Amino acid sequence: MIPRLYNKVPYRGRFAPSPTGQLHAGSLMAALGSWIQARKAEGEWLVRIEDIDPPREVSGSKAHILAALEAHGLYWDKDIVYQSDRTEAYLFLISQLRSYFCSCTRQKIKEQRNHIRSLCTPGKALRFQNTSPIYSFDDLFQGLIKIPKDMAEEDFLLMRSDGYFTYQLAVVCDDLAQGITHVIRGEDLLHATGWQLNLMAAISENSPIYGHLPLIRDSRGLKLSKQNHAKPLDYTNSEAVRQNLRTALIGLGHSPPDLSSSELLSWTITT
Numbered sequence: 001m002i003p004r005l006y007n008k009v010p011y012r013g014r015f016a017p018s019p020t021g022q023l024h025a026g027s028l029m030a031a032l033g034s035w036i037q038a039r040k041a042e043g044e045w046l047v048r049i050e051d052i053d054p055p056r057e058v059s060g061s062k063a064h065i066l067a068a069l070e071a072h073g074l075y076w077d078k079d080i081v082y083q084s085d086r087t088e089a090y091l092f093l094i095s096q097l098r099s100y101f102c103s104c105t106r107q108k109i110k111e112q113r114n115h116i117r118s119l120c121t122p123g124k125a126l127r128f129q130n131t132s133p134i135y136s137f138d139d140l141f142q143g144l145i146k147i148p149k150d151m152a153e154e155d156f157l158l159m160r161s162d163g164y165f166t167y168q169l170a171v172v173c174d175d176l177a178q179g180i181t182h183v184i185r186g187e188d189l190l191h192a193t194g195w196q197l198n199l200m201a202a203i204s205e206n207s208p209i210y211g212h213l214p215l216i217r218d219s220r221g222l223k224l225s226k227q228n229h230a231k232p233l234d235y236t237n238s239e240a241v242r243q244n245l246r247t248a249l250i251g252l253g254h255s256p257p258d259l260s261s262s263e264l265l266s267w268t269i270t271t
């Protein structure tokens with residue numbers, strides 16, 4: 001079993017950004033969506049910095065993300081967990097899972113359509129031996145989600161060939177260890193939820209409830225993300241902050257009245 005960091009409470013949500021850039025409109029919407037759910041439930045809301053990929057990390061972005069959350073009135077409970085401090089826990093989790101080493105390149109897997117274990121030769125990457133695929137789950141907002149068969153059955157990576165832990169491994173380890181009851185996040189992670197439930201089932205009787213929020217898209221239909229060069233949010237004055245919150249609330253399906261930032265936050269959790 002994964003050692004728990006905190007005791008279980010009726011509701012514990014989290015926002016878990018990776019420090020690959022500053023907070024933008026899409027990530028504020030995800031943060032606000034999970035914050036609203038936690039505060040409405042009178043539960044806890046934690047922040048975890050997912051800094052397990054140093055090559056993609058942007059210097060200074062951790063501080064910017066936290067400052068932006070505070071500027072928007074999104075205060076968190078308990079200490080921030082940094083995934084870069086959690087190496088021992090991830091290695092322990094790996095020791096509890098059935099896995100095998102792999103040398104397959106992306107190109108080889110693409111040519112085969114899927115990773116095929118019988119054609120795999122040992123290498124430096126570590127794959128989960130996926131013997132109990134999860135083909136569907138109930139999403140809090142979107143109902144029954146079916147996961148594509150090929151994806152559900154894939155022996156996905158736990159550790160990359162460069163020695164870094166994968167997102168799937170770290171997020172499952174920390175969601176379980178922190179006793180997260182509700183994962184509210186952007187729908188870009190919708191189908192990866194099957195892998196995460198799969199890993200959880202291998203080591204625990206607990207798993208959170210998942211709810212995936214709509215993504216903000218740009219005029220080309222692309223997800224608003226740091227990779228697509230989304231603009232960092234301006235949080236240097238109160239009117240900018242108020243407008244950011246209004247935009248995020250509208251994206252979440254609310255019709256916010258003309259209120260100050262703090263009044264808007266109170267309004268969201270009482271309506």
Ligand SMILES: [Zn+2]
Pocket residue numbers: 101102103104115116119120121
């Ligand atoms: Zn392989």
